[in-house]
Amino acid sequence: METVKVGIVGYGNLGKGVELAIKQNPDMELVAIFTRRQPDQMASGDAKFEHISATEQYIGKIDVMILCGGSATDLPEQTPFMASMFNTVDSFDTHAKIPEFYDKVNALAEQSDKLSVISTGWDPGLFSLNRLLGQAILPEGKDFTFWGKGVSQGHSDAIRRVPGVKAGVQYTVPVQSVIERIRNGETPELETREKHLRQCYIVAEEGADRDAIAETIVSMPNYFADYDTTVTFITEDELKSEHSGMPHGGFVIRSGVTGSGTKQIIDFGLKLESNPEFTASVLVAYARAAKRMSKEGQTGARTVFDVPLSYLSPKSAEELRRELL
Amino acid sequence: METVKVGIVGYGNLGKGVELAIKQNPDMELVAIFTRRQPDQMASGDAKFEHISATEQYIGKIDVMILCGGSATDLPEQTPFMASMFNTVDSFDTHAKIPEFYDKVNALAEQSDKLSVISTGWDPGLFSLNRLLGQAILPEGKDFTFWGKGVSQGHSDAIRRVPGVKAGVQYTVPVQSVIERIRNGETPELETREKHLRQCYIVAEEGADRDAIAETIVSMPNYFADYDTTVTFITEDELKSEHSGMPHGGFVIRSGVTGSGTKQIIDFGLKLESNPEFTASVLVAYARAAKRMSKEGQTGARTVFDVPLSYLSPKSAEELRRELL
Numbered sequence: 256m257e258t259v260k261v262g263i264v265g266y267g268n269l270g271k272g273v274e275l276a277i278k279q280n281p282d283m284e285l286v287a288i289f290t291r292r293q294p295d296q297m298a299s300g301d302a303k304f305e306h307i308s309a310t311e312q313y314i315g316k317i318d319v320m321i322l323c324g325g326s327a328t329d330l331p332e333q334t335p336f337m338a339s340m341f342n343t344v345d346s347f348d349t350h351a352k353i354p355e356f357y358d359k360v361n362a363l364a365e366q367s368d369k370l371s372v373i374s375t376g377w378d379p380g381l382f383s384l385n386r387l388l389g390q391a392i393l394p395e396g397k398d399f400t401f402w403g404k405g406v407s408q409g410h411s412d413a414i415r416r417v418p419g420v421k422a423g424v425q426y427t428v429p430v431q432s433v434i435e436r437i438r439n440g441e442t443p444e445l446e447t448r449e450k451h452l453r454q455c456y457i458v459a460e461e462g463a464d465r466d467a468i469a470e471t472i473v474s475m476p477n478y479f480a481d482y483d484t485t486v487t488f489i490t491e492d493e494l495k496s497e498h499s500g501m502p503h504g505g506f507v508i509r510s511g512v513t514g515s516g517t518k519q520i521i522d523f524g525l526k527l528e529s530n531p532e533f534t535a536s537v538l539v540a541y542a543r544a545a546k547r548m549s550k551e552g553q554t555g556a557r558t559v560f561d562v563p564l565s566y567l568s569p570k571s572a573e574e575l576r577r578e579l580l
Numbered sequence: 581m582e583t584v585k586v587g588i589v590g591y592g593n594l595g596k597g598v599e600l601a602i603k604q605n606p607d608m609e610l611v612a613i614f615t616r617r618q619p620d621q622m623a624s625g626d627a628k629f630e631h632i633s634a635t636e637q638y639i640g641k642i643d644v645m646i647l648c649g650g651s652a653t654d655l656p657e658q659t660p661f662m663a664s665m666f667n668t669v670d671s672f673d674t675h676a677k678i679p680e681f682y683d684k685v686n687a688l689a690e691q692s693d694k695l696s697v698i699s700t701g702w703d704p705g706l707f708s709l710n711r712l713l714g715q716a717i718l719p720e721g722k723d724f725t726f727w728g729k730g731v732s733q734g735h736s737d738a739i740r741r742v743p744g745v746k747a748g749v750q751y752t753v754p755v756q757s758v759i760e761r762i763r764n765g766e767t768p769e770l771e772t773r774e775k776h777l778r779q780c781y782i783v784a785e786e787g788a789d790r791d792a793i794a795e796t797i798v799s800m801p802n803y804f805a806d807y808d809t810t811v812t813f814i815t816e817d818e819l820k821s822e823h824s825g826m827p828h829g830g831f832v833i834r835s836g837v838t839g840s841g842t843k844q845i846i847d848f849g850l851k852l853e854s855n856p857e858f859t860a861s862v863l864v865a866y867a868r869a870a871k872r873m874s875k876e877g878q879t880g881a882r883t884v885f886d887v888p889l890s891y892l893s894p895k896s897a898e899e900l901r902r903e904l905l
Contacts, residue, residue, distance in 0.1 A: 275839045279719050354902050379905045381713070381846075384889055386904045388706070391865045391892035392858075394604050438851065504845075513857040514600045520829075521706075522849040526763065532838040533717075540716045560890035560900050564709055567716035575885050577679050579711045580704045 258284040259546045261539075262313060262341070264333060265323035266290045266297065266304075268501065269346070272535025273321050274302060280539060282569045286317050314340050318549075319542040321345075323535075331356065338364040338371045338556075342545045344538050346376040353379070361556035370549040371556045375541045376534040377525055378402070382507045384559050385523040389509025393519055396511025397442045401429035401450060405503030405530060413478045414455050417471050419463030422491065424498045426454040434506060440518045442510050446481075453484040456498055458491050503530035540567040583609040584871045586864075587638060587666070589658060590648035591615045591622065591629075593826065594671070597860025598646050599627060605864060607894045611642050639665050643874075644867040646670075648860075656681065663689040663696045663881075667870045669863050671701040678704070686881035695874040696881045700866045701859040702850055703727070707832045709884050710848040714834025718844055721836025722767045726754035726775060730828030730855060738803045739780050742796050744788030747816065749823045751779040759831060765843045767835050778809040781823055783816050828855035865892040 261277060263270045266288055277283040287303045294304035305313075310320070320337045322345040324330050330347045337343045338360050347356055353374055364371045374380070378400075386398055403426065410425035429451055436443060443449075455472055459465055469486040473479055489497075504525040511519050527533045541559070544566035548557065565575055586602060588595045591613055602608040612628045619629035630638075635645075645662045647670040649655050655672045662668045663685050672681055678699055689696045699705070703725075711723055728751065735750035754776055761768060768774075780797055784790055794811040798804055814822075829850040836844050852858045866884070869891035873882065890900055 272839065279838070350905065353905050354898065357901055374905055383905045387889050387893055387900060390904070391868075391889070391894075392861050513604070513861050514597065514854060517854040517857050518851075519853060519858050519861070520849075520851040522847075522851065524845075524847040524849075526843075526845040526847065528844060529839060529842040532842050533844050536717045536838050536844070543716075558901060558905055560897070560905070561888050563886050563888050564712050564716070565885035568712055569716075572885070573679065575712060576682055576883060579715070580675065580678050580699055580708045580883055580885070 256282055258282055259543055260284050260286050260316065260318045261542055262286050262310070262317040262320045263288045263323060264307065264310070264320055264337065265329065266292075267323060267325075268531035269535055269538075270323035271299075272529070272532040273323060273538055274299065275532060276536045276539040279536075280543075280569070282543070283539060287313065310337065311340065317341055318546045319344060321538050321542055323538075334360050334371065334373065335363050338369055339367045340369070342369050342549045343371045344375060344542045344545050345371075345373055346380070346534055346538060347374045348376065348379055350379065357556050357558070365555045368554050370545050370553050372541045372545050372562065373556050373558060375559050376537050377527075378505070380534075380537055380559055381523070381525070382505070385507040385509075385521070387560060389507070389511070389521050393509055393511025393513065393521065395513075396509050396519075399434075399437055399445075399450075399508045399510070400505065401434060401508075402505040403427040403429050403451065403503065405505070405527075406501055407453075410453065410455075410478055413475065414457065414472055417468055417475075419460050419465075419468045420457055421460045422458040422494055424456050424494065426456075428452040428454055429505065434508070437508050437510055438520060438522065440510065440520070448482045451482065453479055453482045455479075455484065455486045456489050456494065457486060458494050459488055500528060501530045503527050503533075543567060543569065581607055583607055584868055585609050585611050585641065585643045586867055587611050587635070587642040587645045588613045588648060589632065589635070589645055589662065590654065591617075592648065592650075593856035594860055594863075595648035596624075597854070597857040598648060598863055599624065600857060601861045601864040604861075605868075605894070607868070608864060612638065635662065636665065642666055643871045644669060646863050646867055648863075659685050659696065659698065660688050663694055664692045665694070667694050667874045668696045669700060669867045669870050670696075670698055671705070671859055671863060672699045673701065673704055675704065682881050682883070690880045693879050695870050695878050697866045697870050697887065698881050698883060700884050701862050702852075703830070705859075705862055705884055706848070706850070707830070710832040710834075710846070712885060714832070714836070714846050718834055718836025718838065718846065720838075721834055721844075724759075724762055724770075724775075724833040724835070725830065726759060726833075727830040728752040728754050728776060728828065730830070730852075731826060732778075735778065735780075735803055738800065739782065739797055742793055742800075744785050744790075744793045745782055746785045747783040747819055749781050749819065751781075753777040753779055754830065759833070762833050762835055763845060763847065765835065765845070773807045776807060778804055778807045780804075780809065780811045781814050781819065782811060783819050784813055825853060826855045828852050828858075868892060868894065 297304040320341040509521040622629040645666040834846040
């Protein structure tokens with residue numbers, strides 16, 4: 256079998272997820288993991304670690320670099336740099352900056368005759384595909400996107416900055432009753448606070464004023480004041496045993512009408528026990544597509560909107576038509 | 581605005597749905613409806629009717645023919661015939677015969693330099709896309725497809741053949757409790773009868789033996805014997821007022837694992853008040869794609885697996901990246 260030779264750039268939760276996902280796909284081969292840390296101090300099974308400065312030596316040996324850095328500071332540098340040498344896949348998710356990011360990566364990848372799939376994962380990614388599908392098929396209608404139940408990193412950071420808080424985690428939780436109303440055909444105008452709840456689990460410092468902590472959190476502007484927020488105090492052991500996972504998910508629902516007011520609902524949902532492992536699995540599928548598009552001679556940047564879904568599958572077009580159509 | 585000039589072949593429920601869907605899409609223009617009936621006895625607003633034998637006169641005037649015949653006898657003839665003159669879109673849904681149908685249409689469309697999107701709609705169609713997506717992203721996992729609540733034409737026909745039955749309709753209903761188990765992470769082995777119920781609504785002829793009718797239905801091999809089947813007797817008025825719609829829908833759920841057993845669930849569902857109107861809306865979106873692929877110089881047959889989703893949307897690539905990614 257011809258394999259897709261993959262390099263991983265960055266070895267945080269997402270990079271580790273990609274390493275695991277590659278093992279689930281017999282047509283994928285991990286060549287090396289590139290890190291900013293000391294490669295000789297890293298170990299994971301039989302994976303080869305290299306310093307990130309060594310990527311150039313792998314030109315011609317890697318089909319696709321999967322870029323696992325963060326969107327704030329890593330990917331705006333890494334994707335353009337890597338796109339000048341390799342086909343790439345990334346999960347750049349700063350929605351407002353995607354057009355600018357696309358233009359930059361597109362120009363560089365065209366110059367280097369490489370192919371870059373940007374901003375994949377689940378949002379942007381699978382959720383985006385479903386927003387497009389919903390609007391294209393039901394032009395008269397309304398979109399609803401819900402996130403969670405999942406950990407919000409920004410909100411967790413915010414509660415950890417509150418005086419007296421030793422540790423904590425915040426879950427964004429979609430309001431199930433609102434989702435049921437939409438599934439039953441309603442198309443409500445929803446305020447922010449009506450769509451999601453915020454649940455905070457806090458380990459307080461010894462002797463801290465818990466009422467004051469709770470009050471500071473629920474009244475925090477931008478982060479919590481506009482939401483129904485619950486604050487629950489737990490022990491450090493409980494935090495570790497019950498809140499160390501990284502679940503996430505959500506729903507994209509298109510509620511539309513056809514004909515003379517006939518209701519039609521398209522409903523896509525994810526329920527993920529591990530957000531980074533799932534995102535990694537999406538990246539790996541798009542790496543397969545990136546190699547294939549590149550082999551066809553395509554160059555430049557692409558998003559999930561541009562990639563036929565058949566390119567994500569290791570199966571042939573004949574097999575797909577016979578088994579899955 | 582450059583429009584997509586559309587012809588409709590066949591004016592049953594699906595063809596009427598396409599006519600309505602075109603009105604919801606400002607970039608779509610209905611040129612003519614082709615029918616086997618007398619065109620001068622047909623009327624619908626300002627739509628132009630033509631006899632199906634007149635299609636040849638429309639070469640060059642129609643971008644895409646949307647073929648709205650049935651899969652049993654119409655489309656196996658119509659799609660190859662039309663593909664030799666026009667770009668086409670159809671909803672051929674005899675799963676077992678798709679490979680053979682594809683080969684035939686592909687050869688003819690390549691010969692005529694036209695583009696044919698075959699077997700679109702929702703199953704095959706959107707459900708197929710989600711089966712592919714689930715398997716490509718979560719290679720270790722299990723698929724579940726449920727249909728309904730919706731009218732099954734074959735089963736409705738079967739109950740109407742039972743002696744003493746004047747009229748009737750059969751709904752296939754997914755077992756909600758099983759779906760909830762799957763959404764909660766179980767991956768049960770399911771017998772046919774555990775996934776769907778069958779609900780029959782019967783208008784009995786006067787003086788007919790209702791017990792005998794019910795017994796004949798629930799014990800009917802292939803159709804009902806393997807299912808939990810309910811038989812409810814109603815009046816002719818009730819049949820007309822409460823059972824004349826054509827609702828349908830269903831779910832495609834992929835329950836998989838990543839890493840070391842982390843559960844991940846992808847869940848796609850449709851809840852349709854009108855099956856033919858929704859299928860029609862999918863066909864119209866794929867007609868937009870067919871024209872675009874044809875303009876690019878692509879020829880031959882395509883399925884939903886081959887079409888980038890951006891081609892379904894009237895929005896530009898820039899707009900899609902900015903608004904929907």
